[in-house]
Amino acid sequence: MESTQITDTPPPTPQPVSAEQKRAARGATRPGDRIFLGLSRGSGIFLLVIMAAIAVFLTYRASLAISKDDANFLTTFEWNTGLVPPKFGIAVLAFGTVVSSIVAMVIAVPIAVAIALFLTHYAPRKLSGPISYVIDLLAAVPSIVYGLWGALILVPHMNGLFGWLDTYLGWTGIFSWQGGAPRSMLTVGILLAIMILPIVTNVSREVFRQAPQMIEEAALALGATRWEVIRMAVLPFGRSGVISASMLGLGRALGETMAVATVLSPTFDIQSSLLDPGGGTFAQNIASKFGEATEFGRDALIASGLVLFVITLLVNGAARMIIARRKEYSGANA
Amino acid sequence: MSHAAIADKPASTLRGASLPKWSPYAIAAGSLAVAVGIGLAAGLDSKVQWGLIAAILFLLGTFGIAARVEGRRQAKDRIATSLVWVSFLLAVVPLVSLVWVTVARGVKVLDVYFLTHSMGVVADTEPGGGIYAAILGSLEQVGLATVIAAPIGVLTAVYLVEYGRGNLSRAITFFVDVMTGIPSIVAGLFILSLMLMLDMEPFGFAGSMALAILMMPVVVRSTEEMLKLVPNELREASLALGIPKWRTILKVVLPTSIGGITTGIMLAIARIAGETAPVLLLVWGNPFINANPFEGAQASLPLYIYQQYANSAGSGAAYDRAWAASLTLIAFVMILNLVARGIARWKAPKTGR
Numbered sequence: 001m002e003s004t005q006i007t008d009t010p011p012p013t014p015q016p017v018s019a020e021q022k023r024a025a026r027g028a029t030r031p032g033d034r035i036f037l038g039l040s041r042g043s044g045i046f047l048l049v050i051m052a053a054i055a056v057f058l059t060y061r062a063s064l065a066i067s068k069d070d071a072n073f074l075t076t077f078e079w080n081t082g083l084v085p086p087k088f089g090i091a092v093l094a095f096g097t098v099v100s101s102i103v104a105m106v107i108a109v110p111i112a113v114a115i116a117l118f119l120t121h122y123a124p125r126k127l128s129g130p131i132s133y134v135i136d137l138l139a140a141v142p143s144i145v146y147g148l149w150g151a152l153i154l155v156p157h158m159n160g161l162f163g164w165l166d167t168y169l170g171w172t173g174i175f176s177w178q179g180g181a182p183r184s185m186l187t188v189g190i191l192l193a194i195m196i197l198p199i200v201t202n203v204s205r206e207v208f209r210q211a212p213q214m215i216e217e218a219a220l221a222l223g224a225t226r227w228e229v230i231r232m233a234v235l236p237f238g239r240s241g242v243i244s245a246s247m248l249g250l251g252r253a254l255g256e257t258m259a260v261a262t263v264l265s266p267t268f269d270i271q272s273s274l275l276d277p278g279g280g281t282f283a284q285n286i287a288s289k290f291g292e293a294t295e296f297g298r299d300a301l302i303a304s305g306l307v308l309f310v311i312t313l314l315v316n317g318a319a320r321m322i323i324a325r326r327k328e329y330s331g332a333n334a
Numbered sequence: 335m336s337h338a339a340i341a342d343k344p345a346s347t348l349r350g351a352s353l354p355k356w357s358p359y360a361i362a363a364g365s366l367a368v369a370v371g372i373g374l375a376a377g378l379d380s381k382v383q384w385g386l387i388a389a390i391l392f393l394l395g396t397f398g399i400a401a402r403v404e405g406r407r408q409a410k411d412r413i414a415t416s417l418v419w420v421s422f423l424l425a426v427v428p429l430v431s432l433v434w435v436t437v438a439r440g441v442k443v444l445d446v447y448f449l450t451h452s453m454g455v456v457a458d459t460e461p462g463g464g465i466y467a468a469i470l471g472s473l474e475q476v477g478l479a480t481v482i483a484a485p486i487g488v489l490t491a492v493y494l495v496e497y498g499r500g501n502l503s504r505a506i507t508f509f510v511d512v513m514t515g516i517p518s519i520v521a522g523l524f525i526l527s528l529m530l531m532l533d534m535e536p537f538g539f540a541g542s543m544a545l546a547i548l549m550m551p552v553v554v555r556s557t558e559e560m561l562k563l564v565p566n567e568l569r570e571a572s573l574a575l576g577i578p579k580w581r582t583i584l585k586v587v588l589p590t591s592i593g594g595i596t597t598g599i600m601l602a603i604a605r606i607a608g609e610t611a612p613v614l615l616l617v618w619g620n621p622f623i624n625a626n627p628f629e630g631a632q633a634s635l636p637l638y639i640y641q642q643y644a645n646s647a648g649s650g651a652a653y654d655r656a657w658a659a660s661l662t663l664i665a666f667v668m669i670l671n672l673v674a675r676g677i678a679r680w681k682a683p684k685t686g687r
Binding site for chain 2: 041051143148226230291298315
């Protein structure tokens with residue numbers, strides 16, 4: 001204002017210059033910048049396209065199969081894609097998938113939470129690092145090696161435990177055993193539990209690590225024992241984190257293929273006992289039926305895969321949403 | 335003198351009675367001995383049961399003794415401590431057993447001949463043959479998957495960290511998270527549905543595409559974490575010198591975090607190298623050497639393990655080969671893990687002086 005008054009000349013038209021400068025300063029107009037932004041945004045969009053394509057293509061192939069299915073796809077206890085007309089349904093697979101995953105969760109979650117507590121609150125500081133590394137190694141072992149180990153080492157070792165369970169808990173019906181090879185849902189569940197242990201442990205550990213130190217120290221100062229500190233200050237804080245960690249583990253257990261395919265001796269019916277061999281899971285059924293399937297049979301397997309995809313999508317999405325919500329109010333990622 | 339006087343006093347005046355430090359070890363040893371005794375007496379042949387009995391005895395013993403001497407609250411604390419320790423040991427047992435068995439059984443047939451020959455016409459139930467074709471196939475499939483997934487993953491992470499604001503980046507973040515949870519067999523089915531529509535026979539690159547889908551979200555996540563560690567001052571200094579943003583990213587941000595990004599990619603490779611399900615659907619396996627990933631069925635190491643196990647009808651020779659292949663696979667994955675962690679430590683982002 002003042003300078004214009006003193007020089008008494010009209011101010012040089014600043015509009016075109018400043019606009020150009022602005023554009024240059026923003027940087028987005030330089031060709032290099034535009035190309036780079038385009039490339040990186042393109043890759044991000046490509047990922048979204050892949051997710052959409054998975055849903056679209058699976059749905060399309062699945063619809064081809066389901067439209068020719070002579071039985072109810074959701075409630076049929078059969079998988080005969082070779083019949084004319086074909087009859088197949090996912091009831092057995094859904095049951096087996098849910099049961100084996102629940103068994104895995106029941107075993108893995110308490111142990112994983114305990115290990116996470118061990119790493120954050122119990123282990124000597126020097127031990128904590130190497131132990132985390134051991135847990136990471138558990139996660140790095142390929143699932144097919146777990147499968148081989150499960151089928152050749154774990155299964156023979158289960159005989160004793162199964163006999164025990166049958167003797168003392170057989171009256172419940174869930175733990176009765178007719179003496180078949182222990183290639184059953186319980187063995188599968190135990191193997192899956194070992195496999196999902198690392199992810200549940202790692203996520204829970206991160207949550208427990210963020211528990212407010214002040215409250216813990218206050219509780220200790222009031223004379224609380226270590227367990228009371230954990231029960232009153234750490235576990236309530238970490239509850240939603242543990243829930244989402246468990247759901248991430250559940251997502252893994254639902255989709256695990258090779259470990260189940262090697263250990264389970266599948267049948268297409270539902271066993272009331274966890275100890276008797278039989279049943280099947282989505283992923284295992286796809287892997288074992290795929291070899292001799294015709295093109296129509298493959299479409300039917302894709303249909304069952306679509307159900308698995310939707311289930312894992314829901315479970316994982318829910319888990320991630322819980323984690324994201326928690327981050328916002330805890331300020332842990334600030 | 336005064337020390338002696340204090341030591342002579344009963345310890346219970348201020349702190350209450352407490353068990354000596356060695357008591358957990360003593361209880362553990364005792365319960366283990368009793369468990370072995372029970373196991374021998376009852377003729378339980380499974381060591382798993384011995385361990386379970388020992389664990390239960392240990393927990394009961396700890397609780398009982400501590401409740402008598404120290405009171406209920408301390409007893410609960412002790413039992414929580416023991417439970418936590420027992421859980422940790424429970425998790426270590428399978429890992430140790432798995433590594434031990436794999437090494438012990440794997441070394442039986444693992445030699446240069448095994449690594450440099452393929453199955454060819456060797457029947458599944460006979461001894462002989464090897465994993466050369468499987469190693470070759472696995473390296474090609476995993477290599478191609480890396481070539482696809484690593485650039486896309488890194489670029490996506492760059493977009494999320496350097497450019498990403500608003501709905502698009504939020505959507506990408508969410509779906510990348512969800513994508514890490516896709517079961518590997520579903521990724522295989524997706525490529526399979528494409529192949530069915532294009533009427534294609536199984537070939538190595540189809541497996542690579544499925545593996546790339548599994549690998550991308552892992553690379554995005556780890557790269558994102560690394561880029562976030564790069565201090566903003568570095569970016570600002572570069573931009574203040576008038577350097578365009580894309581050159582800032584290429585010359586300042588990425589070189590600073592390259593160690594972490596490499597680590598992430600190597601861990602992702604280690605993860606997909608063991609994937610069996612998509613390879614089973616898309617690559618089929620092949621006892622003969624096929625070095626061309628773009629035509630014809632190929633072999634693959636994890637798939638080889640599965641086929642040796644599944645097609646062998648309980649033959650010892652095939653199981654030996656499966657264990658030896660497992661040992662090779664685990665060794666490969668562990669070496670990748672170790673090297674990746676080494677790089678992470680060696681090239682940690684230099685934050686300040």
